Amino acid sequence: MTCDQAREALSTYLTGELPPEEVSALDQHVPGCAACGAELDRLLVQDRALGEMAGASQSDALRERVRRGLAGPAEPRAKLGRILSVAATFLVAAGATAIWMILPAEDVPTIATLEVVRGDVMLVTGPASRGSGVGEGQALETRGAGSAALLRFPDGTELELRGDTRIDNLSDATAGGKRAFLRKGTVRAAVSAQPAGRPMVVTSPHAQAKVLGARMRLVVDTTTRVEVEEGKVGLTRTADGAAVEIAAGSFVVAAKGLPLVAQPLVIAQQSIVVEAGETHTLAEDLVLSGQDTLEIRGTAEKRCTLKANRHRLRTSGEWAGRIRISYCDLVELGDQPVFAADKRLSSNAHALELNAAKDAEIAIDHSTFRASSSISLRVEGSSTVRFSDNVSGEDSVVWVDKAVERSIPFFAATGNSNGPKAFQGNRIYRSNVNITGRNWTIGGATDAESNLIIGMRAGLFAYGDGTVVRGNYIHCLMPRSAEFPYWSQVATFTTARGATAEHNVIRDGEWIVQFVEGEFRHNLICDINDHNLLRNGSTGRIHHNIFVAGRPDHPPGQQSGCIFIVYPPKSGDAGAEIFNNTFDAGDVLNIPGIEVNSGGLVKSLRNNVFFNFPHGEKYVRSGQAMVRPAWTEPLGDPGPAELGYADYNAFFSPKAKVKKNYALSVAGKTERKDAGFALNDLPRGGARDEQVDPKFKGPIPAAFAFDDKDIKSGAVTVSKILAHYRDLYTPGPGSPLIDAGDPADGEGTDIGAVDAGKPAPK
């Protein structure tokens, strides 16, 4: 970081909105730089003056808050309502997430720490004063479907609250051990081993549970339900003192008039059928095991509804049954994940979490996931999956974050099933699709089979051998907001080396495409704003693609080569092949067309068109060139021999200040002198760095020509978008590209992504 950069960054730092990587850079730079240290001092003097003026301008409001805070302890019962109303005001002002805590006194020991706070979470003082975490006697409340809180005691015991849940009178200071009163809602508890004779006691309006160590879930509404996954729990009904022991894998419902008996948590062999037009409501997770089946038989005329109330559809153990869901509205299925304070994922709540074994069948079609969360499948044996024509809309609660590691895919599938698996015709408007299994069909040969994946962290990642990704539209949106002041590690498309990706339209992201190491062909890649249009290792066949700069609607980040070969060949790799692509930098990208990291290898670079690159004198530290080593490397002549073959390419950038075609070389060959190194670049036999107008049919578009709204409505299809761009970049009348490609690819091969389809007049 230079001092100039640091000065500007310091100004933003004081707003609290400097991206973490720049904060880290300041943290490195400022302590050792006297000039920047002095600048920080000056800025902070001004910041104090502005801050105090701001404080003075809101002095009445601050004074009112102080008054309210001071009044607190005298009226503890009345306080909750007032705190909640203030909290609601704060939520409106600050966005979706807020915690409101009237402050802890310093002389009361903390009994537990709030590790996670999401949504509307209230920590309400009881009659006693509190410590800096959660103090003796406090109450904790989560409000609304998206809210969650994770409370951790020093011994590792955790209580996770979700939705409309309230715990009163938390205690750990008395000789009796941990205490909590679950007034309402749902709590998952992981109770560490407690000292003998001092169980944790969780009381509800209906019963009292004593726990020496267990994992369990408690649900309190008109009854109290206790499910035990591990360990055991003693339950006593308040009304009559009746008691029961609940072993792992069973549950008990405590309510007046119901027998107090433990039942198996997983009901064996169930078959649930929901007929057309019916509504099925979940009061708890729907858990399938063995060969259980679920069939929801909606039709286009009579749709079904699954009201899930934030419960989930999941399997237990190896499940080899059948799920068929057609024409169903799945409402509030699953919930958002919970993250711990250290940002690691603490627990997930997928809408569907299915472990399909043997010959299980999963078929979900024409269904809408409304305000629902993610889908996680493990598909083994010969199990089959057909997920088609479904919608997960903008109301999805799938968790998307500016940090990639905290973002959850909408659809994730793993496993080694050899059965047919298809993901087709879906509309996904939040988060991405991540499939690691083999032999999936994603999209298809018709527009009806195209998946539309549009939204924040939209993406398609297919890592399995034999998978075909065809005809999809993927548009990653990166809006900046208070919640998302920056985006980090945004990639939009990946396919594995054994996979084929073709006829897709892929837009925006930091690496729009990365690591397409099999066949990547006939795609349109558009709207670069950060990093690369494509980043790859030294393998894969990248051909007949149109790469377009476009005009993404957010500020640019650090940009580098259209295609960046970032790794040296791995064992067995012969280098990446890049041929018959058209690169249009739109006179906005002063970046290389091809950038190769040290040791990387492009086996063949042929028949490509590099068009409208507004190259300046410099590219980061050294001179600019169309085909060059990484930005960290100086330019030499000849450049590093990281091209295996480079010929029959065309270059045309009339607005470039510097026109240098190659700063990489082919071993043993001289540029423009030897076949295999630019001898046949256009104009054939011309001088070094000579250029020629490709004369595309045009008109060349400045911005992406279609609106997502029309794509979502179906008025514009993937085939229509591809046809439009292929028409524009077809060699026009008199184009030198026609039939000028490498004859080794066949007589009459054109240069560029689109062949004019006719031989040039002789």
Added chain:
Amino acid sequence: MDHDTALLARAKKGDAEAFEQLVTPYLPMLFAYSRAICLDFHAAQDVVQETSIIAFRNLNHLFPEVDFSTWLRAIARRQALEARRKLHRFARFADDAVERAYEDPAPAEVSAQRKALGDCIRALGERGQGVVEGHYFHGLSLAQVAARLETSVTAVKQLLYRSRKLLEECVRKRQLGEQSP
């Protein structure tokens, strides 16, 4: 017994109204100081409230030789650091500089400096004034300021940086007795 000493005596006996009167003059400073540490307008408001409550509950620990303002600041610092931790902001390079900026208790020239600053903000022009007031006085995020000004966040950052420089120069000139902003 001066006015503050009398208020303090009443506050120590549990008179919340007296404490409120006592602490009110310090609230703008506490807000600015807390904001400088946790870098969040709304969290700073919370810190001011929290600081006041802790101070009120612990007034008996305030020794006569300790400056009230310094004591309040010490409490606010702890709360603001905790707020910063919850916001996952961990950089510490500015911590010492923040302390230096708040070392002087409130010199006599401060009010003149504030007046000059107010005049200079008005002289910034509509957009510069919009950025400074929007962010500092109304607690708007840069994205919200950008939306109001119908520009990009990047442009707002640059505008804020330029405005800071203009304000610095303008205040310096005015304090030297020059008239031009």
